[in-house]
Amino acid sequence: MNWSTDKSHQVGISAIHFEGGNRVEDIESITNAKEKFKAVSIPLNKKLLGSNSYLRNDLSLHEFITIPAKKTLQEFSQMNEPVDMVIFASANLAHIHHEPSLVCQMLKTLNIEQAIPIAVTLQECTSLLAAIDIARMYIQCQSYKNILVISFDQISVEDDRVKSFGVISDAVSSCIVRHSTSALHQIMCYENGYDIKGANGKDDFNSRKQLSQRVTQNVLSKSGATINDITKVFTTNFYKPVTQFSADTLSLKKEQVYNGTAMNMAHCVCSDPLINFAHYLKNEEAHSGALYLLQSYAPGFMASMVIRAN
Structure with missing residues (x-):
């Protein structure tokens, strides 16, 4: 690291x-x-x-x-x-x-x-x-x-x-x-990406995959971590097949992805990753040094932030 x-x-x-x-x-x-x-x-x-x-x-x-x-x-x-x-x-x-x-x-x-x-x-x-x-x-x-x-x-x-x-x-x-x-959680690094075709509704699964992989690889590279070092990924509460596509694109394990508020709160737009993070912390203790990935995406947009528990 x-x-x-x-x-x-x-x-x-x-x-x-x-x-x-x-x-x-x-x-x-x-x-x-x-x-x-x-x-x-x-x-x-x-x-x-x-x-x-x-x-x-x-x-x-x-x-x-x-x-x-x-x-x-x-x-x-x-x-x-x-x-x-x-x-x-x-x-x-x-x-x-x-x-x-x-x-x-x-x-x-x-x-x-x-x-x-x-x-x-x-x-x-x-x-x-x-x-x-x-x-x-x-x-x-x-x-x-x-x-x-x-x-x-x-x-x-x-x-x-x-x-x-x-x-x-x-x-x-x-x-x-x-x-x-x-502060309880250190911001390690941040990365975002933009695809103008996606923002105009003209992207496809391949371009979405490329955007997601590029942003995630860049933010992990900045942090010095690998995807396997990430304890949990707090993601967007999208339609389930879209969420699964995103997880598969990044080779995330099922237990790494957390969107525990989706069932009762649906998609909370910008707040999803932070709400999921807070919801998780109510039930689980953040161990010092644990790495978390806050992830948010929308048509044409992707953002990721690596957080480290102090």
Whole structure:
């Protein structure tokens, strides 16, 4: 292994929390479900989907987003240090554009009005991992010390709930990114990739395979690890055959892949890998030195981040 021992450049994540929409809905209860699933060419079959239900939010967006963020900040408050930046990540920031005062209201509610807000989008489901990596870079160049990352996605129109890759849930996740000497999980490295044909819906299985393999090989090379060194891969809650295709492409063992929230939460867009990671940590102890891979993909996009337990 060739992990850096320079602690001044080590950055990690901690205080991970998440919240799904407050309404649990059966997938078969979706209005005109049969027609919608047929239109995107996937079966209305819970076993094949890998999901029984999805989560729909009917709270205000302000309340919804701040629920997990408050928990993250409460856990972080033990460090007795201020948050100096907030990065919002989403596959679609239209909600914020339509309500310009929303960010200011949330910062006030969270009592972090001094924090500078920025947003990361345009990378579909990979936007959260991109936001965490941007936070890492800000901290490594010593511009900021403690960054709150919040990912949120909510369907605007119920007709968009069913996609060719599965059923979408409304969800929010949050974490703190800071120097890893005081964070639970060190960010080893990050890699992403983009295929413009895929982003335009014109890719094929071969191009998806090449993108996935290239990104994964690059991130593992940066970390000095092999795929067999990875304890768990926390992945996207897509339609089960798509998830299996991704795992097979990377020669992952069945026990390495973890998407334990898929059955009850369906696809939480950007938040999937972080939610699956947090869900796993509630039931399993992270042993010091264990390596984890946070993985997110979307048509034309792929992102991977290697995390090491401190």
